[in-house]
Amino acid sequence: MGAIRNGQKETSPVIAPISTDSALLPLLTRIADALDRLAPPPPAPIDFQAADAFVWHAEGDRLSPVPEVSKVDIGLLQGVQRQRDILLENTRRFAQGLPANNALLWGARGMGKSSLVKSVHAAVNEAAGAAPGHGPLALVEIHREDIPSLPRLLAAVRDSGRRFVLFCDDLSFTNDDAHYKSLKAVLEGGVEGRPANVVFYATSNRRHLMPRDMIDNERSTAINPSEAVEEKVSLSDRFGLWLGFHNCDQDTYFAMVDGYAAALGLTLPSEELHARAVEWAVTRGNRSGRVAWQFIQDIAGQDTTGQHLKPGA
Known part of the structure; x- marks a missing residue:
């Protein structure tokens, strides 16, 4: 009901219902669809047993x-x-x-x-x-x-x-x-x-x-x-x-080289392997496990004949 003020009854404004037949409805529907496409999809459930x-x-x-x-x-x-x-x-x-x-x-x-x-x-x-x-x-x-x-x-x-x-x-x-x-x-x-x-x-x-x-x-x-x-x-x-x-000394570097060489089945004589490893480290500017691994990868890649690889390596 409307309120009475100064002897006169005030009426509440009447809001006309929105017609579902309105010409705006198709436009509003398209806007809603566009917003749905722009919204990021919900994150997929995580399978924690998919891998380690x-x-x-x-x-x-x-x-x-x-x-x-x-x-x-x-x-x-x-x-x-x-x-x-x-x-x-x-x-x-x-x-x-x-x-x-x-x-x-x-x-x-x-x-x-x-x-x-x-x-x-x-x-x-x-x-x-x-x-x-x-x-x-x-x-x-x-x-x-x-x-x-x-x-x-x-x-x-x-x-x-x-x-x-x-x-x-x-x-x-x-x-x-x-x-x-x-x-x-x-x-x-x-x-x-x-x-x-x-x-x-x-x-x-x-x-x-x-x-x-x-x-x-x-x-x-x-x-x-x-x-x-x-x-x-x-x-x-x-x-x-x-x-x-910390940076490794030469003995540790040689131990790294020997370990990687054995893992890949390389059979180069130790003296030759170490001499070439020193030369490789000099060109790289330091000694490290990464340098040792890269050196062994290079040696193994050069040995296309397989003469310095153990059988099955």
Whole structure:
């Protein structure tokens, strides 16, 4: 009913019903259809048993299964025995449901940081004897540029029923990069915290994940230099394990070469193999596990006759 004001009855405005026969209806229908086509499809359900390794794609929040991981047998990794033993034990405990630490593998290029992560994951699953896709651990690689999507990834795997090693290779941050704050909050300081079924492993050439000039610049320009630097370098404190990798000496380099040569079945005399390995390292400017592997690949590729390959290699 209308209200009475100043002796006169006011009536409410009458809204005419929209006719379904209106000429606008076809246009509105086309607009609605167009909007439906523009809207992103809902993310597909994730099959966590599709593989033992996945790659996370922030666009679309997808986990792509990786049927065959590119890895080196853990027994072939030379010069990093201490780092191998520590990371392997930490990963075994995590696979068993025991407390485990996030790990930062930092140091010299080509010394097996990322290879060790993948080899340790494979070794733990192989020891369990589980079928593919049913190992105790799933490895999930996340690219550095997708770090801001980490909360969504954690939400996706939190109640999955599997345990996950999240792996970011070559992690570092530049002067104008604020992604480190997202990672720091997720690793420890967020409200929800890191799920009990997730551990985070990262490799980096930098111990504090920041370029040295970035830290020095904070010391020289900040109002409170100590607090500014602490804000930057405290990210690495979120990793309970710091595993350093350093340039190898010649004996370790030869051990790497010999191990890879044996794995590929090469039978070159040791003196000749080492002499050529030294020459190869000089042309590359350093000695490392990566350089040793590239050298052996080159030798094996040159031996088209097979005279220096063991039968069946």
